[in-house]
Amino acid sequence: MSNFRKIQAWQKAHVLALDCASFAGRFARKRRGLADQITRAADAIPSHIAEGRGCATDADFARYITMAIKEANELESHLQRVVDSGLCPQSEHARLTAATVEVRKMLIGFRKRLQ
Numbered sequence: 001m002s003n004f005r006k007i008q009a010w011q012k013a014h015v016l017a018l019d020c021a022s023f024a025g026r027f028a029r030k031r032r033g034l035a036d037q038i039t040r041a042a043d044a045i046p047s048h049i050a051e052g053r054g055c056a057t058d059a060d061f062a063r064y065i066t067m068a069i070k071e072a073n074e075l076e077s078h079l080q081r082v083v084d085s086g087l088c089p090q091s092e093h094a095r096l097t098a099a100t101v102e103v104r105k106m107l108i109g110f111r112k113r114l115q
Helices: 008-025 032-053 058-084 090-114
Strands: none
Touching: 008 032, 008 058, 008 090, 032 058, 032 090, 058 090
16 A cells, blocks of 8 residues: 555645644633544544555445545634634634535545555
């Protein structure tokens, strides 16, 4: 199997995870649980891609990509709660949500190629 760092979806998901960690740190004192959920979901996306890259078959790898897609869905939901709670400006929410949607679309396309 090739290096997971060469997968474009992993690269974008890695940047998203870094952005989300910085973002969550800004309101962690007010809503520690929500900040932790955002960080955990964002971290899980590139982690599932990396872990799945070690699978012996494309079908097994596709299952890890599915888990990463699920984490992207969860992340988007948590981001919506942040903006609805008034913890961040709409522009910041829009930027992170757009990045999350982009990663999810990439993962869906990647999973189709694997199946």
